[in-house]
Amino acid sequence: MFSITEEAEVYVADLFEQQDEKDLGLKVDVEKAGTPVATVTFNFCIKSDLPDTYNEFPFVGFSAFIDESNNQFLSDS
Structure with missing residues (x-):
C-alpha cells in the first residue's frame, strides 16, 4: 500500500538514528486530500501519542x- 525507495529508507533511517528519542516514528499525513493541491507531510511522532486509527508500516530503522x-489517497504510492 505504501512504499519508499531503498535510498529513501536508508536516508530516513539515518535521520532517526541521529535522534535521542527511541520511540519515534514517521507520521505520514495527507493535507487537502482528494484535491488538486493535496500535499503529503512527514513528521516525527511518538507512537504512543497517535490515535488508534494510525496503522504501522515497518521499515528498516x-x-x-x-x-x-x-x-485511499496513498494506495499504490
Missing part, C-alpha cells in the same frame, strides 16, 4: 504511521 482515513 523506523516505522511509518498512516491514518486509515488516508489509505
Whole structure:
C-alpha cells in the first residue's frame, strides 16, 4: 500500500538514528486530500501519542504511521 525507495529508507533511517528519542516514528499525513493541491507531510511522532486509527508500516530503522482515513489517497504510492 505504501512504499519508499531503498535510498529513501536508508536516508530516513539515518535521520532517526541521529535522534535521542527511541520511540519515534514517521507520521505520514495527507493535507487537502482528494484535491488538486493535496500535499503529503512527514513528521516525527511518538507512537504512543497517535490515535488508534494510525496503522504501522515497518521499515528498516523506523516505522511509518498512516491514518486509515488516508489509505485511499496513498494506495499504490
